[in-house]
Amino acid sequence: MSRSQPAIQPYDHPAAGWGALKQVAVTLLRERVDPAKLKMLLAQNQPEGFDCPGCAWPDRNHASTFEFCENGVKAVAAEATSRRADAAFFARHTVAELLGQSDFELEQHGRLTDPLVYDPASDRYLPIAWDEAFALIARELRALPDPDQASFYTSGRTSNEAAYLFQLFVRAYGTNNFPDCSNMCHEATSRGLPGTVGVGKATVTLDDFAQADTLLLFGQNPGTNHPRMLGELRDCARRGATIVSINPLRERGLERFTDPQSPLEMLGGGSTSISSVFVRPRVGGDFALLKGVAKRVLELDDAALAAGAPRVLDVDFIAGHCSGFEAFAADLRQQAWQPLVEESGVELEQILALADIYGRGQRVIATWGMGLTQHKHAMANVQMLSNLLMMRGQIGKPGAGLCPVRGHSNVQGDRTMGIEERPGAQFLDRLQQVYGFAPPRRHGLDVVATIDAMLRGQVRVFFGLGGNFVMAAPDTPRTMQALRQCELTVQVSTKLNRSHLVHGRQALILPTLGRTERDLQRGVEQGVSVEDSMCQVHLSFGMNRPASPALRSEVAIVAGVAEATLGARPVDWAWLAQDYSRIRDEIAKVIEGFEDFNRRVAAEGGFHLHVASRERQWLTASGKAQFVVHALDPDSPLHRARRRHGERVLVLATIRSHDQYNTTVYALNDRYRGVYGRRDVVFIHPADRQALGLAEGAKVDLDTVWDDDVPRRVPGFTLVDYDIPRGCIAAYYPETNPLVPLASAADGCGTPASKSIPVLLSPARAGA
Numbered sequence: 001m002s003r004s005q006p007a008i009q010p011y012d013h014p015a016a017g018w019g020a021l022k023q024v025a026v027t028l029l030r031e032r033v034d035p036a037k038l039k040m041l042l043a044q045n046q047p048e049g050f051d052c053p054g055c056a057w058p059d060r061n062h063a064s065t066f067e068f069c070e071n072g073v074k075a076v077a078a079e080a081t082s083r084r085a086d087a088a089f090f091a092r093h094t095v096a097e098l099l100g101q102s103d104f105e106l107e108q109h110g111r112l113t114d115p116l117v118y119d120p121a122s123d124r125y126l127p128i129a130w131d132e133a134f135a136l137i138a139r140e141l142r143a144l145p146d147p148d149q150a151s152f153y154t155s156g157r158t159s160n161e162a163a164y165l166f167q168l169f170v171r172a173y174g175t176n177n178f179p180d181c182s183n184m185c186h187e188a189t190s191r192g193l194p195g196t197v198g199v200g201k202a203t204v205t206l207d208d209f210a211q212a213d214t215l216l217l218f219g220q221n222p223g224t225n226h227p228r229m230l231g232e233l234r235d236c237a238r239r240g241a242t243i244v245s246i247n248p249l250r251e252r253g254l255e256r257f258t259d260p261q262s263p264l265e266m267l268g269g270g271s272t273s274i275s276s277v278f279v280r281p282r283v284g285g286d287f288a289l290l291k292g293v294a295k296r297v298l299e300l301d302d303a304a305l306a307a308g309a310p311r312v313l314d315v316d317f318i319a320g321h322c323s324g325f326e327a328f329a330a331d332l333r334q335q336a337w338q339p340l341v342e343e344s345g346v347e348l349e350q351i352l353a354l355a356d357i358y359g360r361g362q363r364v365i366a367t368w369g370m371g372l373t374q375h376k377h378a379m380a381n382v383q384m385l386s387n388l389l390m391m392r393g394q395i396g397k398p399g400a401g402l403c404p405v406r407g408h409s410n411v412q413g414d415r416t417m418g419i420e421e422r423p424g425a426q427f428l429d430r431l432q433q434v435y436g437f438a439p440p441r442r443h444g445l446d447v448v449a450t451i452d453a454m455l456r457g458q459v460r461v462f463f464g465l466g467g468n469f470v471m472a473a474p475d476t477p478r479t480m481q482a483l484r485q486c487e488l489t490v491q492v493s494t495k496l497n498r499s500h501l502v503h504g505r506q507a508l509i510l511p512t513l514g515r516t517e518r519d520l521q522r523g524v525e526q527g528v529s530v531e532d533s534m535c536q537v538h539l540s541f542g543m544n545r546p547a548s549p550a551l552r553s554e555v556a557i558v559a560g561v562a563e564a565t566l567g568a569r570p571v572d573w574a575w576l577a578q579d580y581s582r583i584r585d586e587i588a589k590v591i592e593g594f595e596d597f598n599r600r601v602a603a604e605g606g607f608h609l610h611v612a613s614r615e616r617q618w619l620t621a622s623g624k625a626q627f628v629v630h631a632l633d634p635d636s637p638l639h640r641a642r643r644r645h646g647e648r649v650l651v652l653a654t655i656r657s658h659d660q661y662n663t664t665v666y667a668l669n670d671r672y673r674g675v676y677g678r679r680d681v682v683f684i685h686p687a688d689r690q691a692l693g694l695a696e697g698a699k700v701d702l703d704t705v706w707d708d709d710v711p712r713r714v715p716g717f718t719l720v721d722y723d724i725p726r727g728c729i730a731a732y733y734p735e736t737n738p739l740v741p742l743a744s745a746a747d748g749c750g751t752p753a754s755k756s757i758p759v760l761l762s763p764a765r766a767g768a
């Protein structure tokens with residue numbers, strides 16, 4: 001259902017199903033995709049095909065029929081669009097003019113076709129030759145007195161091969177400044193899990209889903225963000241597995257699902273119920289909930305012990321594999337219930353019921369997304385979930401384990417390749433041995449620290465390998481100011497976005513091939529490798545004709561910049577870029593688990609990386625799975641805000657709509673939540689709205705409450721009554737990013753707390 005008029009209309013159909021198929025047709029029409037390119041949809045996530053750039057969910061079976069996914073089609077169609085933002089387009093528009101357009105409008109201009117340089121005299125981007133662009137970057141990088149004055153961002157679509165070359169180049173240049181999208185995404189997972197189970201990755205594969213009897217889904221909206229996961233969940237539900245969604249919102253995709261690949265369901269109007277239980281903490285309430293469940297598991301075990309019944313704890317696992325249990329249990333025992341109930345926003349009976357479900361499960365998988373990772377206490381969330389599974393030995397056995405669900409299709413692989421601002425000594429030693437240069441040992445800057453450093457004038461050059469830094473990052477006006485203070489900003493991109501328009505004194509746009517496009521080097525087709533959310537590494541081959549003959553691959557662009565900056569040092573960049581299997585041979589020399597890379601990745605479906613925690617090998621300081629104690633935070637930003645302004649303070653979660661891919665807005669609808677033709681809405685509980693004396697549909701301004709008293713406002717949003725817990729509101733990212741203070745980052749991992757922003761609502765000022 002698409003509408004020309006903005007509207008709010010509840011959606012009462014199952015997720016996916018005919019609604020999804022219709023959207024596919026609409027998408028292909030809108031992007032005017034050349035029919036000759038349609039066959040590519042059949043090649044998505046197939047052997048010999050390309051890895052879908054949509055999300056990092058793995059493929060059940062590479063040889064199966066077409067893995068259908070509405071949002072995968074949107075991602076692919078957005079890349080295959082026949083629209084072009086070519087040199088003529090940039091000749092027609094000044095940057096100031098383009099800045100006046102919405103992100104949705106910018107996206108509509110289509111694919112970038114030529115390397116461009118910013119011309120301040122005309123306020124336009126003009127064509128530049130590739131070699132001149134590389135020379136300009138090299139000149140600026142070499143002119144910096146200290147390599148730490150440059151920062152190198154990576155978004156998670158970048159292939160392993162490009163990411164590996166990129167980190168090698170940047171370290172040979174002399175810095176570990178590697179902000180990446182992961183800093184804003186699953187950083188709490190990547191930093192939190194090493195402290196408990198040793199490895200920051202999933203301990204499960206899809207085969208475990210086929211065996212699990214209990215699934216706990218924390219803070220995830222798979223119907224929109226990982227639609228192929230629904231197929232897996234449907235099979236679990238049909239087998240009778242218990243599926244619990246822990247989410248302030250009852251997301252449609254977790255209620256009912258019609259599989260577009262099942263003719264029976266499509267024709268029969270059938271659908272499968274997914275979640276049997278919905279637990280709805282308040283936004284940011286998961287930590288208290290998890291701690292409560294853990295406390296109850298301990299109580300259940302005490303009772304079982306007293307009654308001579310089978311234990312609820314896995315005492316053998318705890319004794320044989322874990323460290324720190326005594327202190328952990330003591331902390332749970334002294335924790336009072338009342339604060340857990342208050343902070344979680346979940347009734348005691350429900351906490352106990354969730355503990356019962358978990359305590360009965362024999363094979364339990366816990367999955368999680370941004371609902372756990374984008375809070376001040378995100379690391380505590382992840383570690384408490386890990387503690388909980390460890391209590392019952394639900395890690396490293398079939399059908400059970402930890403399952404962080406990553407976002408970008410190769411965000412996990414990029415980190416594996418060394419896109420890491422805090423690299424380990426072992427990895428740096430290895431680079432030194434293999435390449436004979438001394439890599440920088442100082443830790444580098446992440447996203448938030450990069451913005452801070454730019455604002456202080458300490459970072460002068462920004463290089464973005466993909467992504468849309470200015471819109472993805474928090475505190476938009478300050479991030480904009482930061483980029484504008486740079487001497488040079490470079491964006492390697494497929495499509496126009498705001499990061500091209502908010503630029504440094506000098507600026508370059510370097511247009512690149514997308515994942516779906518054929519990558520020929522000296523006439524030979526190249527594949528690139530990616531690692532999915534469950535650690536499967538496989539090859540991806542583009543099949544479409546590139547959007548423009550001038551495009552270069554990310555590998556070629558990185559090699560070009562590296563050679564211009566460093567010459568053929570420490571590797572012959574141009575030679576490596578001629579044949580990507582040569583890069584894979586380099587990766588095999590340095591990165592653990594990639595031995596014999598070329599041969600192993602050639603197998604159908606690729607290979608699974610060794611994940612030590614899956615094998616119950618614990619790469620922690622103690623050599624054991626480590627229980628970690630965390631206390632409730634009595635002084636969170638929300639507490640502080642409520643002390644100043646009382647219960648009028650609401651906590652805002654910024655979420656994705658069904659028609660966006662991160663900062664890319666495909667269309668203005670959010671079908672499953674019933675929003676059409678607009679994005680400027682705030683979902684609110686009717687009682688909270690009434691308490692504020694506001695009418696349904698009223699226009700409001702949102703103001704952040706933060707200690708620094710810097711004004712942070714987004715104006716003119718419309719209130720929509722919604723089934724959301726009291727005290728919580730939700731609105732779309734990236735429009736609400738100006739509300740996220742830079743300093744509002746997660747403890748220990750720096751992720752912007754974009755799911756828990758204390759805000760005040762007030763009637764919109766006239767003219768807003």
Ligand SMILES: Nc1nc2c(c(=O)[nH]1)N[C@H]1C(S)=C(S)[C@@H](COP(=O)(O)OP(=O)(O)OC[C@H]3O[C@@H](n4cnc5c(=O)[nH]c(N)nc54)[C@H](O)[C@@H]3O)O[C@H]1N2
Pocket residue numbers: 054055056071185218219220221222224225226246247248249251281282283284285286368369370371372406407408653654655656658660661662663755
């Ligand atoms: N189509 C599409 N696919 C995508 C993306 C996209 O934008 N569009 N983005 C990709 C990327 S990079 C990522 S990281 C993933 C993101 O995928 P998700 O993790 O699903 O991302 P979000 O939509 O940000 O938020 C997920 C859920 O968190 C819930 N939530 C909010 N606050 C809380 C809380 O305090 N506790 C709990 N338990 N839940 C909470 C929200 O209600 C929402 O359902 O998807 C990837 N796939």
Ligand SMILES: Nc1nc2c(c(=O)[nH]1)N[C@H]1C(S)=C(S)[C@@H](COP(=O)(O)OP(=O)(O)OC[C@H]3O[C@@H](n4cnc5c(=O)[nH]c(N)nc54)[C@H](O)[C@@H]3O)O[C@H]1N2
Pocket residue numbers: 155156157158181182184185186370374407408465466467468469471472473492493494495496497512513514515554654655656661662663664733734736737740754
């Ligand atoms: N408030 C708030 N902020 C958030 C989030 C949130 O939930 N709330 N989520 C955070 C999360 S989870 C993430 S991952 C980040 C996302 O941050 P980013 O990864 O920086 O953002 P994207 O919107 O995915 O980037 C889109 C751009 O990437 C370029 N692009 C697309 N494909 C390719 C390609 O193959 N190669 C290259 N070189 N470029 C390409 C296109 O030009 C496109 O405009 O945002 C974060 N920001």
Ligand SMILES: [Mo]
Pocket residue numbers: 181184185186406407408
């Ligand atoms: Mo993400």
